[in-house]
Amino acid sequence: MELAKRVQTITPSSTLAITAKANELKAQGHDVIGLGAGEPDFNTPEHILHAASKAMFDGKTKYTPSGGIKELKQAIVNKFQHDQGLTYELDQVIVTTGAKHALYTLFQVLLNEGDEVIVPAPYWVSYPEQIKLAGGKPVIVSAKEENQFKLTPDELEQAITDKTKAVIINSPSNPTGMVYSKGELEALGEVCERRDITIVSDEIYETLIYGDESHTSVAQLSQELKDRTIIINGVSKSHAMTGWRIGYAVGSKKVIKAMTNLASHSTSNPTSVAQYAALAAYTSSQDEVVNMKKAFSERLEKLYGWITAIPGITCVKPQGAFYLFPNVSEAVQANGYDSVDDWVKAILEEEKVALVPGSGFGADQNVRLSYATSLDQLEEAAKRIHRFVKKHQS
Template identity: 75%
Template sequence: MELAKRVQSLTPSSTLAITAKAKALKAEGHDVIGLGAGEPDFNTPENILEAAKRAMDEGLTKYTPSGGVPELKNAITAKMKRDQGLTYSNEQVIVTTGAKHALFTLFQVLLNKGDEVIVPAPYWVSYPEQIKLAEGNPVVVPASEENNFKITPGDLKQAITSKTKAVIINSPSNPTGMMYSREELQAIGEVCLENDLLIISDEIYEKLIYSEEDHVSMAQLSDELYANTMIINGVSKSHSMTGWRIGYALGNKEIIKAMTNMASHSTSNPTSIAQYAALAAYTSSEEQVFQMREAFKERLNALYGWLTEIPGVKCVKPSGAFYLFPNVKEASEQCGFKNVTAWVEALLDEEKVALVPGAGFGAPDNVRLSYATSLDQLEEAAKRIHTFVNKHQLKE
């Protein structure tokens, strides 16, 4: 039986593929260092685990409203007011089965066949695929490494057509870790307003920032941008809750209503127990969040130093998230490989270090390294990469 055309064109997730291969090698007994996974290596904080246990003991294990329990919606709106000074009603919130599902559902209710969404590159691997699944067209706009992987208002203007419906802004970014400043967002936002574009603001890494800059949401900048912005967020990265699958979207209540209706026919509701765990995450101390962030900052500084000592590796130091996105084109060429993806595959085979090729993120000269693992593992990984590069250069 022939599969639907919508899935025949999908590109498998490069991050999940490399993680699966690394796990398979580990299962065979190899000493693999996996720097591919996009999730914190810390366990979920104890108070959140306890909240989940209480929810089970209290019988909170049934269906919930499709858009999430009111208590969690209240906590999300309170968080937005507290952190960003933004006021939302519960009608402007949907709780989803992870931030990925929030994005997927948004594209499904937003796009008609042929509608275009501007996707700055490097991009998170699922953006283009989700747009295609909604029968839209992702319009990839390369952001230069010289501009710290951020698009300019001029880049955006050139990409807009009569079919453009939305633009995605991911700050801090996966895979680059780069963050847009208030001034940069304001300039991009003005272009969006002039062209009546919806702004999809993916803020999943907003708690993981290591510079002196503050996180800024497009929705904070003006009443007009607030009205034109859909915020995507969740507890996965901030509270080390990737497996709990709780995300959310905030914005226009008509869009939220449509997303809720669609969710009622797909997931029914996010897992009840996970919602009460997320409620605890947003109504208790963030001390463990701050501790986790400090650990990531220490790892970033160490790994950045080790990587930039490797011949042919160039890297822009990021502001947030937990990724480095070095350009290794020169290193791969000096080592005699036809492209960076081949270089990454050989590194895993020979030195058992798993990185993610940048091609899956729209940047074929780069690789993504997650530093969501211990300093000892990061140091050993850097040594192995250095050994790999030196060995192949000597062959030349």
């Protein structure tokens, strides 16, 4: 049986692949430290669990509207008003089966065959694949490390053609942890306005920004930019709810209506009980969100010091999310390996530390390390990587 052409070119997720390999080694009895997973290591806060349990016993286990329950959509509208001063109506919101599904559905309704979407690299692994599945063409623009891996207005301008439909802005970024400032977003927004480009703003890590940085959505900057921006977000990272699969998209009524129609023929609706859990996440105490941010901030400071102390490894210090994205090219060369991918495989096999090679993110000289695990595990992982690098120095 021959598969459809659209799926034959899909590249498997490198993050899920490395996690699967690490789990396989763990099942064999090895002491593996996994730094590949893109999810908080905290359990979902108890008040959210109780809300889900109550919803089940209250009979909230039936189909819901395809775009999500009204109460949750209202909570999302209220969140934007409170956090960003942005005003949306209920028909500008769709609740989806995770933020990934929001992106997938958005590209399906936005792109025609051959439409181009500008994707700054390093990028989250699923952006290019989802664009291709919608018949579009991902135009990869490599953002320079000296610019903190952030797309510049000149780079954006040069990548635009008469087929360009949209650009993706991911801030805070997965995998780099970089955060766009208000000024940087204004400069990119000016180009998008002038060239009539839709902005896909992935803000899933918005609550995880450290130090003096703060989150700015490009939609906050002007009415014109708000009108051309589709915001993608969800509760997975902010409230440790990755497995609940609740995300959402907010923006143009026309786009949201089309997404809702498509969702009605694909998922019917997001899981009912998970929606009530997400409702509790947005309408109850945010203390656990604050506590998680504090823990991640502490881990960032520690791990950054441990990793940059390793010979041949340099790293632009991230400002958000929960990843380091160090450049390991000198260490790889000094250790005698042909590629970062080979080096990562050797570290997993020899030292039982699972890293994600940067090739999956469009950055061949880097690796992604998630610090969504305990400080003890992070310190031990850094020691093992350091030991490997010193042992194999030529």
